[in-house]
Amino acid sequence: MDVSSLKARYHDSCKKHAVQPNSAILSWFSQGKIQSSNNEKCSIAISLDQLRDADILPLTNLLMSSDSADIDAVDIFLESNSDLGKANVKALINAVDLKLRVVNLQDLALGNDFLWDLLQGCVACQVFNLRSINIQKLNMVGSFLRLHTLSMDFCTSLASLQKDCFSGMPNLMRLSMCETRIANLMATTGALSKLLSLVELRFQSCLCCKDTGACSNLQGQHNLQSEVQEKDEFLVSVCKLDLKNAAITLKYITHCRSPICFEKYYREYMISMLPGLEVLDNFPIRKTERELAMTTAEKYFEYLPYKRHHKESVVSVLHKREMGTNGIQYQRPFKPKQLHPYRNGQNFFLRSLCAAKIGSSMWPLLHPLSKFSHSFKAENKKLRPRQFEYHPSNPSLMVFGSLDGEVVVLNHENEKIVGYIPSVGRAMSSVLGLCWLNKNPSKLVAGSDNGSLKLFDINYMSREVSGSFCSSSAATFDDFEQLTSIHVNSTDDQLLASSYSKGLALYDLASGKRLQLFTNIHQEPINVSKFSHHSPYMFATSSFDHDVKMWDLRQNPMRPCYTASSSRGNVMVFFSPDDLYLLVSAVDNEVKQLLAVDGRVHMNFEIAATGSSHNYTRSYYMNGRDYIISGSCDENIVRICCAQTGKRLRDVHLEDTESGNSIFVQSLRGDPFRHFHMSILATSTRPSSKWEIIKVNLLRSSCYSEENSSGQCFNPSCCLGG
Secondary structure, three states: OOHHHHHHHHHHHHHHOOOOOOHHHHHHHHHHHHHHHOOOOOEEEEEHHHOOHHHHHHHHHHHHOHHHOOOOEEEEEOOOOOOOOHHHHHHHHHHHHHHEEEEEOOOOOOOHHHHHHHHHOEOOOOEEEOOOOOOOEEOOOOEOOOOOEEEOOOOOOOOEEOOOOOOOOOOOOEEEOOOOOOOOHHHHHHHHOOOOOOOEEEOOEEOOOOOOOOOHHHHOOHHHHHHHHHOOOEEEOOOEEEEOOOOOEEEOOEEOOOHHHHOOOHHHHHHHHOOOOOEEOOEEOOHHHHHHHHHHHHHHEOOOHHHOOOOOOHHHHHHHHHHOOOOHHHOOOOOHHHOOOOOOHHHHHHHHHHHHHHHOOOOEEEEEOOHHHHOOOOOOOOOOEEEEEEOOOOOOEEEEEEOOOOEEEEEOOOOEEEEEEOOOOOOOOOEEEEEEOOOOOOEEEEEEOOOOEEEEEHHHOEOOOOOOOOHHHOEEOOOOOOEEEEEEOOOOOEEEEEEOOOOEEEEEOOOOOEEEEEOOOOOOOEEEEEEOOOOOOEEEEEEOOOEEEEEEOOOOOOOOOEEEEOOOOEEEEEEOOOOOEEEEEEOOOEEEEEEOOOOOEEEEOOOOOOOOOOOOEEEEEEOOOOEEEEEEOOOOEEEEEEOOOOOEEEEEEOEOOOOOOEOEEEEEEEOOOOOOEEEEEEEEOOOOOEEEEEEEEEEEEHHHOOOOOOOOOOOHHHHOOO
16 A cells, blocks of 8 residues: 555645645554555544544545555544534545445434435445434435444434335344334344344343354353253253253343343244344354244244234235135135134135235334314313223224313214213213113213213214203213223113222113112222123123122122132223133233133233233233233233234334334224224323324334324323223
8 A cells, every 4th residue: 555645645635625634634544554564454444523524525535536446445433523514424425435344423413314314325334333323213225235234232212123124235144233222022023034144133232242243251161052952951041041951051141131122032033033043142043942942932923813824915815815716725724713703715815815914014004093183272172082982883983081071972084073072070080981882872871980970872962172062962870989990781771880999880771870789899999890792691890809700690799600810900801702701901911811601711811021010901802802902001012912822913012203202001992893903092291291092003004104103191090991
């Protein structure tokens, strides 16, 4: 390398642009000469911290000229604040072009606009370090064809990976994302599966490791590990490798964990879904561990709905339907008992179509029902949903009750108000109970936490937000203080109400009179009581005393048919649509499905607990009784599990796109008319207290949505009601 010639050319370029030569740049050239004399590749490390805007033009001219041919590689570093303009930094990166080896933009202070432009463009570097930058969603859709190593450690705002965020880096081999906010195991793995060259990955790091490779301290124990593996006598966990029948335990201590690392079976799922991966979290993946991971993932996760094992395009499914084939040659058909309540060929294709759509994307469409609120700004009115229910026969309607006692019937398809009632009780009383009538679905019962109960007909409701309502169209019941839930039986003649006072009240629906009061049937408050869907006499109660009880109104009211217990307080109970099962949700993700006939456990969904005694969990059925959806008030995730196998199909993570803060699950319902649709009542305390209903469509990707989610709130009443 002719440093003298390079320096001379640099001086000439400075004179041409009337710029004083930068001594730091001259020292970089001298360092390159030392490397060349030692038979090393000549590389220049450019520190943006030492450059001024005036230095950029002479330097870029030099790097783009033929005089720079002796320079093999250029590294660009930004390790502290720089006064350089964004355009000048981009010009420098582009000037280096294919000689660019490392770009280190740690603690980037050039702003999100610059970062966005950079990630959407073309960067020819091989190593990209974006540590500690402020970015919420990774969407690197630019061209990074030479990139083999990417580090995004300590990006503490980074919460999700977009569908095609890695599409422009086909040669990426090493990826590090320690101490981020990434938590969605399935969506994250879906994005990573596009990286066919990926061999090293970490979301947490070994204490002694600085890069993504296997920890060198483990290599000395590799021979012993291999010997034991040959006998299939080992068990791997995230933090410890136990060698059975051996006196040695390999302790593997990690730090800087991202939330995804705390997901149950995180390591096993990652290994099973990324077959080319060789090192995960600085821990090498051995053959036997991979085999065990595949077995574990198959046991606890459902790759596609309804036991489909292979992704299929929507076009292929439709073609088979037109040709009258069902693809049975590719997979075994379901047993009839697993198809309930759908048993004909048409529904086989419906399931195949759903599986094809869900398999095409891990990112469901989330749409907040917020448009209807905008029309109330003139009246300075903001509706805050506290409970909601889908209409039993009209697919476009739902009703919600507010924190302020209002009842609103909404067309959730066009977000227009169908009916509005200012308050069902005394001022500032939250609506905790809503129930449509079965045989007369134009009517509904609403109950507030102060005990007020009323029957309304939506045909008499006002369509405007006002303070008046014609009371002649409503029936009023005797108050039931500290109300927590209400439910109407299948024949629409009796209403069941539970309360925080450990009792139940049975009402005559026609007259509003209380027929019976059940006192002290539980040791702790009853949060939810539900009639069965088909018998007007059978109902179940769930209490914080850990018990779920089945009752028959034709028998002694003080003796339950049976009692089933949970290890923690029960938040709610719900009958399956055919009344064969009870879905029971207890505090902190204890979710079980019981046989309704005798209360025996049919399925334990084994959702990981958080350790919080205030993490109130609610679960409902979706797609008939094929799947269950479950969410908790301390978590921003809804889990979707197969009701027959307990396997986890998908997770839906909630986030406020405006603030980047997590939002939490207050309540949820499966759409009774649409497969793989649900709605979630989500809450948040930051940046302001808001409650919002979010519609979720698992069959459509969020990539096609132009809608933005908005903020949501948390309230001490989160434990009450279903």
